[in-house]
Amino acid sequence: MKLYAISDLHLRHKENHEALAALAPRPDDWLIVGGDVGETLADMELMLSTLTARFRQVVWVPGNHELWTMPSEKPPLKGEARYLRMVDLCHRYGALTPEDPYPRWPGEGPPRVIVPMFLGYDYTFRPDTVPADKALEWAWEDDLMCTDEVLLHPEPYPTRQAWCHARVERTRARLERLPPECSTILINHYPLRYEHVRLPRIPRFSIWCGTRLTEDWHTRYRAEVVVTGHLHMPSTLWRDGVRFEEVSLGYPMQWRHRGGLERCLREVLPGPRTPSPAP
Template identity: 70%
Template sequence: MKLYALSDLHLRYEQNRQALESLEPHPEDWLVVAGDVGETEEELDFAWRTLTARFRQVIWVPGNHELWTLSREPGALRGEARYQRLVALCRAHGVITPEDPYPRWPGEGPHRVLVPLFLLYDYSFRPDDVSEEGALNWALEANILCTDEAVLHPDPYPSRAAWCAARVDQALVRLASLPPDCKTILINHFPLRYEHVRLPRIPRFSLWCGTKKTEDWHTRFRAEVVITGHLHMPATLWRDGVRFEEVSLGYPRQWQWRGDISWYLREILPGPSR
């Protein structure tokens, strides 16, 4: 029995939909889907119908694209209401969400708990000499502005940063209640550490990539592995003896040169040894 992870499926692209359908069945294994599945409910429904037929259990955390409110989706909700609608859609397919009890890993090994998180970002992933008030202007100086600013609405919160703060506080309460003898597999769409935002071509996009409030969570909450996406730069990194897995697929031009989606399906457990 294995735990796999994949993110940033971006199913608005037909090539990505076909790639997802090409995945071979893993009837005894679990799959983490770490956000940016798509931008509409139809795309998420397609993903869950496809993946729950191939894996024993699927776990989802939202990315920013799922939370977009787009004019092409009739009756689309905003903010928290949209997120809760997506949670209900996941549950209808038996997919575990950040709102569900954290599941214990049933495979071999020590006591492990899988922790799906929905934390967002708060513009704190920026250099020390850039103020919070000046952060957006700093990004604009390099002609960088995330689409979230137009279509990811934080309702009923006054800002995305406020929504992020509320989500972090909620997660902290739940994490603090975990048994002290268990290890965790932390799952979030956005990186938990600023140093892991490796974007050489668009470094100022870091503003929309996480929060410094999670910098120590990998040690504070006994993580064995941290799973994230968002960057479209799959990699295995290590920090303080903890394995960090960036598990993105990405847009067709970013992955098709390898020719096969199976290369991007990252084994988390048992996983590689250092």
């Protein structure tokens, strides 16, 4: 029994849609879907109907794309209402979400808890020299603007930052109640640490990539593995003995050379136990 992960399926792209359809069944295994499935409820339903039929259990966390309010969808749900609509859809297919009790991993190994999280971002992934109220201007200086600024609404919260902080506090309280004998598999669409936002071509896009409030969560909450997406830069990194897996598929031009969705699935458990030695 294995735990796999993939994120950033972006099903509005025909090649991604076809790759999903061709994915082989793994009826004994679990799959993490780490957000950015697509922009519409139809994208979510396609993902859920396909993957829940091929895996024993699907675990979903939202990315920013699922939370966009698309003018073509009626009614045009915003903010938390849209998120909860996605949660309801997951429940119809038996998929787990950040709103569900955290499950114990039923596979072999020590006691582990699977922790799907929805945390958001608060523009704090920026240099200390950039004031909080200048974060957007700092990004605009490099001609960067995230579509979230137009389509991702925070209702009923006054700002995206406020929504992020509320989600962080709610999740922190749940994590504090976990049994101390259990390690965790932490799952979030966005990186938990600023240092892991490696975007050489668009470094100032970092402000839309997470929150510094989670910088120590990998040690504070006994993580064995941290699973994230969003960056479209798959990697395995190690920090403080914890494995960090960025599991994005991304856009066709980004994953074509990696050999398709089948080869892009990342094995989270059992996975490598220690960092690979340097060549």
